[in-house]
Amino acid sequence: MFSNRLVNILIPIVSVFLGLLVxxxxxxxxxxxPFLGYLALWNGAFGDSxxxxxxxxxxxxYILSGLAVxxxxxxxxxxxxxxxxxxVGWLASxxxxxxxxxxxxxxxxxxxxxxxxxxxxxxxxPGLLKAKLGVHEVIVTIMMxxxxxxxxxxxVRNVISDGKDRTERVPETASLTxxxxxxxxxxxxxxxxxxxxxxxxxxxxFLLNKTARGxxxxxxxFNQDASRYAGMNVGRNIILSMVISGAFAGxxxxxxxxxxxxxxxxxxxFTNIGFDGIAVALLGGNVAIGxxxxxxxxxxxxxxxxxxxxxxxxxxxxxxxxxxxxxxxxASSYMIRWFLLKVKKEGK
Amino acid sequence: MxxxxxxxxxxxxxALGMILGACGSSEGGSNESDGSNGGNGNxxxxxxxxxxxxxxxxxxxxDDKSFNQSAWEGLQAFGKENGMEKGQGIDYAxxxxxxxxxxxxxxxxxxxxxxxxxxxxxxxPAIEEVADQNPETKFSxxxxxxxxxxxxxxxxxxxxxxxxxxxxxxxxxxxxxxxxIGGVDSDLINKFEAGFRAGVKSVNPAIEVKVQxxxxxxxxDDGKAIASNMYSxxxxxxxxxxxxxxNGVFAQAKDLxxxxxERNIWVIGVDRDQHxxxxxxxxxxxxxxxVKRVDIAVQDISTKAMNGEFPGGEVVxxxxxxxxxxxxxxxxxxxxEEIKTAVEDWKQKIVDGEVEVPSTQEEAKSFIDxx
Numbered sequence: 001m002f003s004n005r006l007v008n009i010l011i012p013i014v015s016v017f018l019g020l021l022v023x024x025x026x027x028x029x030x031x032x033x034p035f036l037g038y039l040a041l042w043n044g045a046f047g048d049s050x051x052x053x054x055x056x057x058x059x060x061x062y063i064l065s066g067l068a069v070x071x072x073x074x075x076x077x078x079x080x081x082x083x084x085x086x087x088v089g090w091l092a093s094x095x096x097x098x099x100x101x102x103x104x105x106x107x108x109x110x111x112x113x114x115x116x117x118x119x120x121x122x123x124x125x126p127g128l129l130k131a132k133l134g135v136h137e138v139i140v141t142i143m144m145x146x147x148x149x150x151x152x153x154x155x156v157r158n159v160i161s162d163g164k165d166r167t168e169r170v171p172e173t174a175s176l177t178x179x180x181x182x183x184x185x186x187x188x189x190x191x192x193x194x195x196x197x198x199x200x201x202x203x204x205x206f207l208l209n210k211t212a213r214g215x216x217x218x219x220x221x222f223n224q225d226a227s228r229y230a231g232m233n234v235g236r237n238i239i240l241s242m243v244i245s246g247a248f249a250g251x252x253x254x255x256x257x258x259x260x261x262x263x264x265x266x267x268x269x270f271t272n273i274g275f276d277g278i279a280v281a282l283l284g285g286n287v288a289i290g291x292x293x294x295x296x297x298x299x300x301x302x303x304x305x306x307x308x309x310x311x312x313x314x315x316x317x318x319x320x321x322x323x324x325x326x327x328x329x330x331a332s333s334y335m336i337r338w339f340l341l342k343v344k345k346e347g348k
Numbered sequence: 349m350x351x352x353x354x355x356x357x358x359x360x361x362x363a364l365g366m367i368l369g370a371c372g373s374s375e376g377g378s379n380e381s382d383g384s385n386g387g388n389g390n391x392x393x394x395x396x397x398x399x400x401x402x403x404x405x406x407x408x409x410x411d412d413k414s415f416n417q418s419a420w421e422g423l424q425a426f427g428k429e430n431g432m433e434k435g436q437g438i439d440y441a442x443x444x445x446x447x448x449x450x451x452x453x454x455x456x457x458x459x460x461x462x463x464x465x466x467x468x469x470x471x472x473p474a475i476e477e478v479a480d481q482n483p484e485t486k487f488s489x490x491x492x493x494x495x496x497x498x499x500x501x502x503x504x505x506x507x508x509x510x511x512x513x514x515x516x517x518x519x520x521x522x523x524x525x526x527x528x529i530g531g532v533d534s535d536l537i538n539k540f541e542a543g544f545r546a547g548v549k550s551v552n553p554a555i556e557v558k559v560q561x562x563x564x565x566x567x568x569d570d571g572k573a574i575a576s577n578m579y580s581x582x583x584x585x586x587x588x589x590x591x592x593x594x595n596g597v598f599a600q601a602k603d604l605x606x607x608x609x610e611r612n613i614w615v616i617g618v619d620r621d622q623h624x625x626x627x628x629x630x631x632x633x634x635x636x637x638x639v640k641r642v643d644i645a646v647q648d649i650s651t652k653a654m655n656g657e658f659p660g661g662e663v664v665x666x667x668x669x670x671x672x673x674x675x676x677x678x679x680x681x682x683x684x685e686e687i688k689t690a691v692e693d694w695k696q697k698i699v700d701g702e703v704e705v706p707s708t709q710e711e712a713k714s715f716i717d718x719x
Contacts, residue, residue, distance in 0.1 A: 050458070054451045057392065150563060166473070166535045187481045190449060260447060268407075268532050268564045272445060302444070306451055309442060310459070313435075316442055327679065 007340050011333045012283050012290070014340075016297065019326030026321055027314060036312040041319070042305025045300040053181070053188025057260060058297030061086070063197040064252035065277025066284055066291040068245045068327025070243040072137075073286045074208060075241035076221035081126060081141025082249040083274025084261030087267070092118035094264040095160060095266045097170030097257075104173040111174045112196065112254050119250015120243045124328060127242030137242070145270065153266045158190075166265035176259040191259040193250035197293065200248060205288035207244075207343075217241055249274060279327050298323070312346050360652045399654045402439045403646070404452040406468035408565065409442055414591050414619045415642045419467045419490065426650045443445065449474035457482050463653045465490065465646060469536055475499060480624040486658050488649050490642060497661045500653075502645045505667030506536075507707040508698050509638040510587070512668075512675045512691050513616045516548020516636050517554050517585040519687045522612050527558045527578040529597055530563040531590035535708075539598055540589035540618070540638070542712035545707050550694070550703075560581055562593045571596030574688030579604055579613065585635060587616040594618065598625045601633040614682065615655030623678040634684055637676040644672045669699050 023162045024034035065082050072079035094113035100107060126140040160167045176191040184190075208214035219227045220237045228234050252273055257264055280298055284290030305319030329336065351476040403423060405416040420440055424449040434440075439461075441452040448469050456464050457478065464485060466475040469492035479487045479496045486498055493501040517526045528544050530537040545557050558578055562570040571593035575586055579600065586601070588594035594617070601615045605628055615626055617637030626634030634663050650656055666672030675691055677683050697703045 022382060044455075048458075051451075054454075058447065064638055151565065153532075163535075165469070187454070233543065256447070261473075265446070265470075266474075266534060268447075269566055283549060303451060306444070306448055307455065310439060310455065337607075 005338060005340040007284060007344075010340060011014045011336050012285060012294070012330060014336050015283070015329035015333065016326050018329045018336075019322055022325045024323030027294065027318060030318075032312065032314045032318075035151075037314040037318070039306055040308045040311025040314070041301070041304035042343075043304075043311060045304035047307070048186070048187045048188040051182065051303065053185025053190035055299050055303045057190045057299075058187060058192075058196045058303050059295050060259065061273045062253040062276060062280050062295035062298050063292055064200055064248050064255060064293050065273050066280030067200055067288065068248035068252065068274075069277045070280035070284060070288075070291050071204055071208075071248060072245040073281060074221050074265075075217045075237060076224065076239065077116050077127075077130070077241055077245070078138050079123065079141055079242065079245050079276075080138055080278070081122065081144045082245070082277045083120040083270050083272070084141070084145035085246045085249030086253040086256070086271060086274045087145075088122045089115035089119040089250030090257040090271075091155065091253070091264050092250065093153040093165055093174075093254035094262075094285040095155075095258035098160065098168060099175030100174075101126060101171075102173065106107040107171075107173040108176070111170070111249065112176075115254030115257065116247040117250065119246040119253060123242040123244075123246020123249070124239065127239035130242070131238045145274075149267060150271065152264065156194075156264050156266050160264070165255040167222055167263045169262045170258050174258055176255070177262065189260050191255075193255040196251060197255065197295075200251060201285055201288040201292050204248070208288075213240075222305050225295055249277070252277070277325070282327065283330050362377060380564075395579065396685055399463075400432075400437045400439075400652070401463045401464035401465070401650050402441065402456045402459070404471060404700055405440060405442045405450060406454065406470045407443055407445060407566075408468070408591060409702055412592065413625075415490070416467050416641065418640075418642040419465060419646045421463075422646030425643060426647045429651075430654070437653065446470065451479060453478040453487075457485050459537050462486060463488065463650060463658070465649075466478070467642070468492075469534075486660065488646075488653075490645065492662050495661070497715075498661045500631075500649055501662065501663045503663060503665050504640050504642075504645070504648060505665060505673055505705075505707075506589075506638065507705045508538045508544075508639060508668050509640065509673040509675060510543030510589070510704045511547035511550075511698065511703075512551075512694055513587055513636055514544040515551050515639045515691055516683065516687050517544075517614075517616060518548040518551035518586060519690060520612075520614055520635055520682070521555060521585050521647045523582045523584050524552070524555045525558065525581070525583045526555060527560070527575075527583040527586040528595070529571060529574055529578075529586060529588040529590050530559070530561040530592055532563060533561040537561070537589050538709050539707045541588075542707055542709055542715075544587050545712050546706050546715045547694070549719055553716070554630045554719050565591035565593055565665055567593050568596035568599065572600045573602035574613075584612045585614040585616065587618070587638070589607065589618045589638075592621075595625065598622070602626070602628040605631060607634050617676070621676040621678055623676065626679075632679050632682070634679055634682075636679065639674045639676050641666070641672045641674070644670070668695055 027037050031280040046052050068082045081168040093111045096111040126137045129135040129140050130137045177195045178192055181190045216232050217237050220234055224234050280294045284294035305316050308314040377715055410416055423438045432438050443449055443452055464487050466489045472492040475487050475489045476494050479499050488500040490502045528541050541713045548555050548557050560574050577596040588597045598615055601613050604613050614635040615633050616635050619640050621637045621639055626632045655702050706715040
């Protein structure tokens with residue numbers, strides 16, 4: 001009745017359903033009406049074209065940060081450094097946007113490329129340490145997050161701007177914003193980055209599934225010793241995986257830097273785009289199409305959640321609980337898998 | 349068997365849900381009517397009856413024990429005066445990240461609020477953008493300046509208040525070392541630092557002021573670590589201007605006080621009177637607080653806007669003379685008559701213009717050099 005593939009698709013769907021269900025019970029428990037709550041969430045995300053535009057805008061960086069985490073996962077690496085790579089990508093895109101004066105056809109790709117390179121460099125270092133010295137990437141990437149955050153703050157304050165809290169806005173020639181998309185969605189901040197994100201998802205799918213290099217990367221992810229025995233260069237694949245993962249994360253930073261905001265500011269804390277990317281990748285099963293769908297769900301929840309307090313009096317924190325519940329059920333997918341297989345057996 | 353048991357549990361949960369649902373629905377119903385009312389504010393501009401105000405918090409949230417909370421208290425006071433309540437005439441939207449500011453502002457514009465406050469300098473770029481797109485709606489930004497005809501900028505003379513708590517700190521210290529812990533190293537927090545240093549040095553130029561920035565407004569663990577470091581170096585009074593990070597400063601001070609009740613350990617609070625945060629048994633480590641009455645400002649601007657006197661395009665400054673900046677004297681034991689008198693004297697000098705309190709680091713330097 002259920003093929004293995006179907007079970008893999010069903011698990012995240014069941015998890016989301018259970019997460020929403022538990023969220024409804026929690027709302028009930030605190031005396032809120034879950035139907036009104038979810039209706040407000042729906043309206044907050046899709047109520048009119050403005051909110052739909054904002055939802056897509058929020059989805060854009062999530063796709064890329066989700067891809068970044070997923071890509072490293074496929075090679076058996078846990079890249080918690082996506083957050084830091086997002087920040088350096090953000091900084092690089094804005095910096096190139098401000099420092100260089102060029103026509104759009106050169107300027108914009110250059111800014112995007114700079115972000116990808118910066119993120120890649122931030123991923124290269126943990127990859128190198130892992131490949132050459134066996135230093136665990138989780139520890140290094142966590143540290144790199146803080147280095148990125150505070151270096152970026154210091155550069156914004158002392159180098160790019162003149163002791164200010166944020167940089168100038170990047171000029172039109174380096175901006176992903178679009179009058180057309182904005183007017184289409186009643187001045188939402190939807191920008192062309194969405195196309196870049198979708199394109200990146202296609203690239204990830206192609207790279208991992210259709211090239212020999214991708215096969216090697218996945219092989220290293222399945223079993224390093226077997227890969228080494230088969231004559232693959234494990235170290236090089238680890239570094240490559242971290243570099244590509246970092247480049248995706250850097251692009252996510254560019255989405256914010258030259259798309260949503262148009263500037264970089266001194267940050268009091270992490271953006272959480274990278275950390276949410278871990279959840280997106282997990283829910284998306286670490287495959288490109290899954291990440292796109294999961295990012296869409298997360299973006300919807302995040303933007304819709306903003307409407308829950310005004311629309312139905314439900315505190316936004318509850319949405320965080322729902323998201324946590326969804327992740328919990330994905331993480332305990334074994335339980336759901338077991339249940340589904342049970343149903344499958346009985347169905348026979 | 350097992351799946352049957354699962355079904356039983358599931359159906360029990362469902363039944364529980366139904367029961368709870370019955371309890372919850374009446375409240376939900378009233379919420380719905382609340383929500384629909386706030387919306388129709390803008391139909392007649394300037395008319396008092398359907399004037400509506402809302403605010404967008406920064407990432408600190410509505411219950412930050414600091415200026416977001418204070419601003420909401422101001423709106424509530426305004427609502428009480430004019431027979432409004434949450435959802436009916438006044439409301440707030442909370443932001444979870446920097447990216448939410450625009451979305452929240454636009455949501456409120458779409459709900460036809462007449463006046464929308466952005467609380468905190470972090471919202472300045474968002475207000476600038478949204479105010480441009482919606483010239484018909486009035487906006488107001490706290491702690492920053494946005495030059496648009498439909499935006500009233502509210503700024504406070506925090507340097508004045510910081511100067512006065514600096515005076516109190518200088519008189520209270522026994523080790524001649526005081527500390528300043530800032531949130532993020534930014535123009536706004538530099539203002540606090542400049543005023544504080546000037547105040548301390550005005551009383552006694554020999555007192556050393558140790559300055560450190562935590563780099564975040566929401567990192568109590570960092571605040572605790574920095575405070576621990578400062579206190580162990582001999583600092584005995586710390587003034588924090590760091591929002592939630594300051595909770596760690598209070599925690600550290602209370603720990604030290606508990607271990608050694610005789611020790612001279614003080615914290616100076618910020619934004620609100622943080623007397624409660626410093627309470628430990630029957631002792632209190634809060635010397636005083638630099639109180640910034642965001643509520644007074646918010647209430648004032650709302651009232652002006654309702655009466656058609658909205659100061660659009662202007663920068664409205666609130667300071668000691670409006671009582672929007674003050675020094676708390678709740679801890680009567682610690683704030684001796686001597687200190688209070690000195691603070692009052694300096695306050696008079698500032699209000700009379702005899703003393704020009706520096707508001708940037710450069711100004712502070714030349715001010716201290718000139719002493």
